[in-house]
Amino acid sequence: MKYICLKCSKYEAITTKKANCDCGGLWKLDWKPKKFDLDLIDKDIWGIFRYRNFMPLIDDSWKSISLGEGMTPIIRFNEDVLLKMDYLMPTLSFKDRGAAVLISHCKSIGVNKVLQDSSGNAGNSVAAYSAKANIECEIFVPKGTSDKKINMIRSHGAKVNIIRGVRDYCADVCRLEVKNSKAYYASHVYNPFFYEGTKTYIYEVYEQLKRIPSNIFIPLGNGTLFIGVIKGLEELLNSNIIDKMPNIIAVQSEYCAPFFKTVSTKNKNLVKVDIKPTMAEGIAIGKPMRANEILDYIYKYDVKVVISKEDRIIEARNNLAKKGIYVEHTTAATYAAYLTYCDVNGKISDTLIPMCGAGLKSDH
Ligand SMILES: Cc1ncc(COP(=O)(O)O)c(C=O)c1O
Numbered sequence: 001m002k003y004i005c006l007k008c009s010k011y012e013a014i015t016t017k018k019a020n021c022d023c024g025g026l027w028k029l030d031w032k033p034k035k036f037d038l039d040l041i042d043k044d045i046w047g048i049f050r051y052r053n054f055m056p057l058i059d060d061s062w063k064s065i066s067l068g069e070g071m072t073p074i075i076r077f078n079e080d081v082l083l084k085m086d087y088l089m090p091t092l093s094f095k096d097r098g099a100a101v102l103i104s105h106c107k108s109i110g111v112n113k114v115l116q117d118s119s120g121n122a123g124n125s126v127a128a129y130s131a132k133a134n135i136e137c138e139i140f141v142p143k144g145t146s147d148k149k150i151n152m153i154r155s156h157g158a159k160v161n162i163i164r165g166v167r168d169y170c171a172d173v174c175r176l177e178v179k180n181s182k183a184y185y186a187s188h189v190y191n192p193f194f195y196e197g198t199k200t201y202i203y204e205v206y207e208q209l210k211r212i213p214s215n216i217f218i219p220l221g222n223g224t225l226f227i228g229v230i231k232g233l234e235e236l237l238n239s240n241i242i243d244k245m246p247n248i249i250a251v252q253s254e255y256c257a258p259f260f261k262t263v264s265t266k267n268k269n270l271v272k273v274d275i276k277p278t279m280a281e282g283i284a285i286g287k288p289m290r291a292n293e294i295l296d297y298i299y300k301y302d303v304k305v306v307i308s309k310e311d312r313i314i315e316a317r318n319n320l321a322k323k324g325i326y327v328e329h330t331t332a333a334t335y336a337a338y339l340t341y342c343d344v345n346g347k348i349s350d351t352l353i354p355m356c357g358a359g360l361k362s363d364h
C-alpha cells in the first residue's frame, strides 16, 4: 500500500510525514480493499472498526483510539425519507468516522503533534481523537466559528487559533504553519485515510438496510462525506453487491456554491465564485482542494448538484426539531435542499439524508 500523487502520479510511502507530494499534488491511496462481504464484518466490535477487513490499517492502534464512533441508526422520518443519524457520534458529527481512522494512522506512524484547519466539526473530531491517542493538537478555525465548537476543541486540550478571514484563508494560514513547523498535517481534506473512515457511512447503510436507497443526499463543501460515500458505493459495485449507482444529490449553500456553478455551466475545472457568509458554515468552502477529483466523480456518476436557499435553513431546522431531531444549520441546509428539490422535481421517494451535525453545536 502506497500513496500516489493525483497530479504527477509519483508514489510515496504511507509512513511519510509530508502533507502532500513535492509537486503540490494531493495523495490518493494506491490500495484495493477486499471485496465487501457481510460475513467479513467483525460483529463483536460496535463501531466502524467492525469493517476493518476493508480498511488500510497498518497495526492495532485503533483499539486504544476508538471512541465507539459509527453504528448510527437510520430512522424513518416520513414515508419518503430516511435519516441517518450521524450526529449521534462521540463529538456529535460524522467527522468522527474519518478522524478515528486518520488519528489511528498518525499513531501507527509515530506522530507526536498534529495541526489542522476546520470550520469546527472536523477540528472537534481531530482534537478528541488526538487526546485519546496522546498526540499534541493545534486547530485553526475561521473567526465566526460557533463558540460551542471552539470550547469543545479546547476542552480536549488542543490549542485553538482563531483566524481573521474566511475558511479558505484559515486553511492557508494553517498550511504555512505546517511548512514552518515539524508537526503533521492531520487534514481531513488532504489525508486519504480520512476518507477510509467516511466510507463506512455506506457500509453501515448497506448492513442496516440490506440495500442502498434510490436517492442519497450529501452536503458538499470539501467533500469528505461525498468522497467517502462514492468510495463506499464503488466498493459495493465492485463487489457485485449493487448493480448501479443510486441517484446522488450533492448540496451546496446558495452563498458558496462553486460546484453548483461549475456543473451548471458544464465546466471541467472549478469556476471561481463570490462567497457570502452563510449559516451553513460547514459547507462554506470556496476553494475545495480536491475539486478535480470531486468533479470527476460528479460527471462520471451523473451526480446532481443543488443549492440550499439561505432563507429555508431555519424553516428546515424547525421542521426537523418539531419532530424531535435537533440539528445544526449546515445539516438543516441539506434538508432544506431536499425540500426545494421536491418543489422543483416533484416528490421523490426512498431518499436517504444524513443528519451530520448536532443542533447544540451552532450558536444561532
Ligand atoms: C455538519 C457538517 N455537515 C457537512 C459538512 C461538509 O463536509 P465537507 O466539507 O467535507 O464536504 C461539514 C463540514 O465541516 C459539517 O460540519
Ligand SMILES: [Zn+2]
Residues within 6 Å of the ligand: 005, 006, 007, 008, 009, 010, 021, 022, 023, 024, 025
Ligand atoms: Zn506529485
